[in-house]
Each structure stands twice: as structure tokens, then as C-alpha cells.
Amino acid sequence: MKLFIYDHCPFCVKARMIFGMKNVPIELVVMLNDDEETPKKLIGQKIAPILMREDGSCMAESLDIVKYIDNKDGEPLLTGKTNPAISDWLRHINGYVNKLLLPRIATASFAEFATPEARTYFKEKKEANAGSFDELRQHADGFIKNVNDDLRKLDKLIVKPNAVNGEPSLDDINLFPVLRSLSLISGIDYPTRVAEYRDNLAKQTQVNLLSSIAS
Structure with missing residues (x-):
């Protein structure tokens, strides 16, 4: 799998986190910030992160990627309750x-x-x-x-x-x-x-x- 990212991007960090937490191998591909062609070819718009799965299909949206990887092995890690005070902060x-x-x-x-x-x-x-x-x-x-x-x-x-x-x-x-x-x-x-x-x-x-x- 490949994850197309910008290193500064907090949404990309969200997606990167779950791979590290679950020790899932991932190839990081840093796109140039003015490269509109690559993301549009992969997902139809200039957006990051983009996950390219083993079959070549792609998905965007950081939290969708997190959910997909976290549940892929049937043993989700992110099972704790959320705290509204964190969301407010x-x-x-x-x-x-x-x-x-x-x-x-x-x-x-x-x-x-x-x-x-x-x-x-x-x-x-x-x-x-x-x-x-x-x-x-x-x-x-x-x-x-x-x-x-x-x-x-x-x-x-x-x-x-x-x-x-x-x-x-x-x-x-x-x-x-x-x-x-x-x-x-x-x-x-x-x-x-x-x-x-x-x-x-x-x-x-x-x-x-x-x-x-x-x-």
C-alpha cells in the first residue's frame, strides 16, 4: 500500500498514525505541493492524504483511511470513548x-x-x-x-x-x-x-x- 501525503499536513498525519500504531507497512509518497496531476489522477481532485490499496484502488479522507486500516484485521485498536472536552479544545x-x-x-x-x-x-x-x-x-x-x-x-x-x-x-x-x-x-x-x-x-x-x- 502507498499513502500519498504532504509532510506538513495534519490530515495526512491522522492517516499515518494508524499505520504506526498497528505496525502496518506503508510506503509514504510525498507529493509536491503544486502537483495537481497526481491526486486528480488517483482520486479526481487535489486532496491529501490518498491511500492506494493493494489492488490499486484509492481512497481519500483521513478518518475513512484510519477506520479502514484499523478494522482491516478484525481487531480494531481505537475502541476507547471520546471526550467532548477534547473536541471543544x-x-x-x-x-x-x-x-x-x-x-x-x-x-x-x-x-x-x-x-x-x-x-x-x-x-x-x-x-x-x-x-x-x-x-x-x-x-x-x-x-x-x-x-x-x-x-x-x-x-x-x-x-x-x-x-x-x-x-x-x-x-x-x-x-x-x-x-x-x-x-x-x-x-x-x-x-x-x-x-x-x-x-x-x-x-x-x-x-x-x-x-x-x-x-
Whole structure:
């Protein structure tokens, strides 16, 4: 099986996680960000992630891929209950965090930006929706303060370092990608339980953090 992804993409991280958690072999294919032809050929639109199954058929939508792989062997792993407080926390932080992340993603050394054209494509597409990256960078300190405040709230919700609610659940699939994205940002203060959870999930899912290219 092949999984077509962008390395910076949190939706792609969701799909990647289940392969690591269940030790299912997967070939990762990082698409250039301006490559519209490949995803359109596979699934009919420019979207990621895309899973190509053994028979050559393809499926998109990160949570559909997670469900498919988790149930493929008849022994699902993500059987824990979800916590509405985690959903509320994610909804809140997702309301502003891209304003902090997008300008950093645009300059980071991700494989999907291996050509100047691919990087320019990303910047122009995202600025059209989020606004000028230069202007967003001017507000970075305020966004980081908000993140630090929100991480302290999250710290109180984490039950175990290997599963936010105590048993593996979809909340883990939705939460870890946000924390992984935040590892791209310098200056964030991680409370103890958040840091332990983030680091544990990175090992468990075999998805690297972005601390080495943080800015």
C-alpha cells in the first residue's frame, strides 16, 4: 500500500498514525505541493492524504483511511470513548492556530516544497484565505501566548501518556496532529503531561515531530 501525503499536513498525519500504531507497512509518497496531476489522477481532485490499496484502488479522507486500516484485521485498536472536552479544545485552538503555523510552514524544509514553484504555490494559495504571512508574523507573540494558555488547559484533560482518555480513541487521532504541528514553532511552553503525551504518541505512531526544523 502507498499513502500519498504532504509532510506538513495534519490530515495526512491522522492517516499515518494508524499505520504506526498497528505496525502496518506503508510506503509514504510525498507529493509536491503544486502537483495537481497526481491526486486528480488517483482520486479526481487535489486532496491529501490518498491511500492506494493493494489492488490499486484509492481512497481519500483521513478518518475513512484510519477506520479502514484499523478494522482491516478484525481487531480494531481505537475502541476507547471520546471526550467532548477534547473536541471543544480542538475546535477552539483550530480557530486561530493556522495564523501562527502557516507562515512557518511556508518557509520550512518540507519535501513537498522541494521546488521553488511548489513553495510559491502553497504561499499564494494559503495567503488568499488566511491573509498576508508578513502581517500574521507580526502577531506571532500573541498567538504563542494563546497556545501556551490553551496547552495548560489541555494538560488537565490528559489521562495517560499513551492515550489522552486512557484508552486509544479517535481523540488521539485528532489531537496528536495538532501537537505535532505545534512542534514547528519555537517558544511554546509545554506542560509536563502534554509533552509526555506528544512524545509518546510520536514514538507509538512512528510519526516524527518537527522540532528539528522549528523556527
